[in-house]
Amino acid sequence: MYKFFIFIMLTINVPAFANDLQMTLSSQELYQGGVIHLKIHEKEGEKPALRWLDKEVHLLYRPDKKIYEGFIAADLAQKPGTYDLILSLTPSGETTHKKLKINAKDYGVRKLTLPAGQVNLSQENLERVNNEKRVIDRLWEKAETPAAFKTPFIMPLESEVIGPFGRKSIINDQPRSPHTGVDLRGKKGTPVKAANDGRIVFTGDHFFTGNSVIIDHGGEIFSMYFHLDKINVNNNAIITRGEVLGTVGSTGRSTGPHLHWGMRINGMRVDPVSFVKVSSHMEE
Ligand SMILES: [Zn+2]
Numbered sequence: 001m002y003k004f005f006i007f008i009m010l011t012i013n014v015p016a017f018a019n020d021l022q023m024t025l026s027s028q029e030l031y032q033g034g035v036i037h038l039k040i041h042e043k044e045g046e047k048p049a050l051r052w053l054d055k056e057v058h059l060l061y062r063p064d065k066k067i068y069e070g071f072i073a074a075d076l077a078q079k080p081g082t083y084d085l086i087l088s089l090t091p092s093g094e095t096t097h098k099k100l101k102i103n104a105k106d107y108g109v110r111k112l113t114l115p116a117g118q119v120n121l122s123q124e125n126l127e128r129v130n131n132e133k134r135v136i137d138r139l140w141e142k143a144e145t146p147a148a149f150k151t152p153f154i155m156p157l158e159s160e161v162i163g164p165f166g167r168k169s170i171i172n173d174q175p176r177s178p179h180t181g182v183d184l185r186g187k188k189g190t191p192v193k194a195a196n197d198g199r200i201v202f203t204g205d206h207f208f209t210g211n212s213v214i215i216d217h218g219g220e221i222f223s224m225y226f227h228l229d230k231i232n233v234n235n236n237a238i239i240t241r242g243e244v245l246g247t248v249g250s251t252g253r254s255t256g257p258h259l260h261w262g263m264r265i266n267g268m269r270v271d272p273v274s275f276v277k278v279s280s281h282m283e284e
Pocket of ligand 1: 163179181182183259260261
């Protein structure tokens with residue numbers, strides 16, 4: 001009886017979601033490759049810090065609205081399960097945990113049979129691909145903070161998805177990396193727009209991705225535009241949402257003109273189309 005009583009006391013003392021730490025989420029659960037927008041209502045004299053999947057979430061402060069906002073994401077390959085979202089306030093040290101579930105999502109599988117010569121890379125190309133991967137990986141480490149954008153993200157091309165995000169490929173019975181962006185339909189020469197404000201951190205011609213542009217939007221958010229025909233921007237340029245980056249093409253490993261568009265949030269590869277929808281929750 002005594003033990004039972006103690007158990008009840010402990011249960012009651014575990015803080016639930018404290019009322020004065022108001023956090024509004026666009027959804028109560030996530031899926032692999034998904035994103036949630038959140039707002040934290042400012043508490044007088046306190047600065048919030050948010051941690052999710054062992055990383056700090058960058059928050060955008062809106063003094064006029066007295067809120068902080070940000071995005072929490074789940075990588076395409078994140079293990080499904082329940083994870084802690086931790087909000088802490090400085091200087092009070094008040095901390096709140098919220099459990100969020102990440103669900104598995106089946107994005108489908110595509111099986112292809114191709115001549116071996118098209119699949120296996122020569123030693124020379126393999127070295128090129130590995131070098132290019134190192135160049136890109138270095139970009140993620142140099143991410144800029146804070147966020148350079150203040151408005152929701154937009155589609156770089158108003159068209160339909162012809163290659164869905166997350167789809168796995170099995171080529172000649174060998175599993176390949178899943179599709180980490182979306183392929184958008186587009187005729188060669190169609191202008192491709194910046195999804196939001198930011199800085200151009202990469203322009204170049206890579207083996208797989210062809211003429212490529214990468215934007216650092218700050219707040220650990222990057223967008224990528226691949227297989228471009230022409231690139232109209234220079235490295236390090238400051239860019240605004242909707243500005244033309246280049247045109248649709250079929251450069252690199254591509255079977256026809258289209259735009260491959262990818263987004264990374266806090267190192268996590270997310271579905272760009274659903275991210276654009278989620279980002280519409282941002283305060284304008
Ligand atoms: Zn693609």
